[in-house]
Amino acid sequence: MNKTDIRSYSLDQLENIVSSFGEPKFKAKQIYQWIWQKGAMNFEQMTNLSKKLREELNNAFTFNTLIRTHQQQSIDGTVKTGWQLQDNSIIESVLIPVPKDNRYTLCVSSQVGCSLACAFCATGQLKKVRNLTDYEIFEQFLKVNSMSKEIYGHQLTNIVYMGMGEPLLNYNNVVKSIDKITNPLAFGYSTKRITLSTSGITKGIVRLADDDIKVNIALSLHAADDDKRSKIMPINETNKLRDVIDALKYMYDKNKPRIGFEYIMFKDFNDSIEDANKLMKLTKFFPVKVNIIEYNYVEGVNLKKASDEKVNKFAKYLVDHGVMTTVRRSRGKDIDAACGQLANKIENK
Ligand code: SF4
Known part of the structure; x- marks a missing residue:
């Protein structure tokens, strides 16, 4: 038995x-x-x-502990690790070191695969198999924390729920894992160091606010109007931008989390000044920082990276209009560990 x-x-x-x-x-x-x-x-x-x-x-x-199946280190120091779970499913976690800023970030997975099929995402090409348990999420944190100390002599400073899966579709276990990481009786880590990234699950955002979960939120925005967003993120069909923004405002009014918009910039799709204007309108409801992210090539995806010139022009336009904006060059892309690339691809390497 x-x-x-x-x-x-x-x-x-x-x-x-x-x-x-x-x-x-x-x-x-x-x-x-x-x-x-x-x-x-x-x-x-x-x-x-x-x-x-x-x-x-x-x-x-x-204890059904995670078994390490593969590990790769990028030329920029990012480390991607694959873990085999008790049912033989494989997930991945990513350690992103930025020693000059004293930042050591874990990108943690919350599901095996993902059901949301975002057009640009490698994980979305894998079917959702199941939710991770709270302890499977927590153990990624423990193991990568040890790894960070071993490789970089520094424990993790930040955790982002931005790996495989949509965390708010595994609400109970994700919240339990946050409790285990932050509860003083457990690991006692600061909630200010935790960011939950969501594709925009309205009910989940409202529930976080009602349950008083004080993590930071990153909305995977990627397009600032419903028509465009629905083309690359099917979840937008049932969670319209207006409702997602209302839910974020509700959360902001209750808990004052730090809110970020993640915006992967695609060539000739969402990289115009008209797009920047639409995005700007969405930043009026609460303080928000926009992260423009370089697109990482994913096999079989018909989207292309925007040019540096377009990215810089778009970012400058936002900054000139008072929107806090950063351009994030991707980390770990040579090992498929960058944003949207996690898909257990090691066997092809
Ligand atoms: S981007 Fe996130 S929500 Fe969308 S398919 Fe990928 S893992 Fe799922």
């Missing part, structure tokens, strides 16, 4: 488990801290528990 992963239990459930072994309830808190604060991956490590309790736990439960 397959044993259940101990990390799938809440603190309350752990209390019931230790009670059923005839142990006092405070042992549950110790187990919880071993798992979520100290990152234990087996029961042997839990040295303040009796040997008898560790054996009982080991007989009844397990």
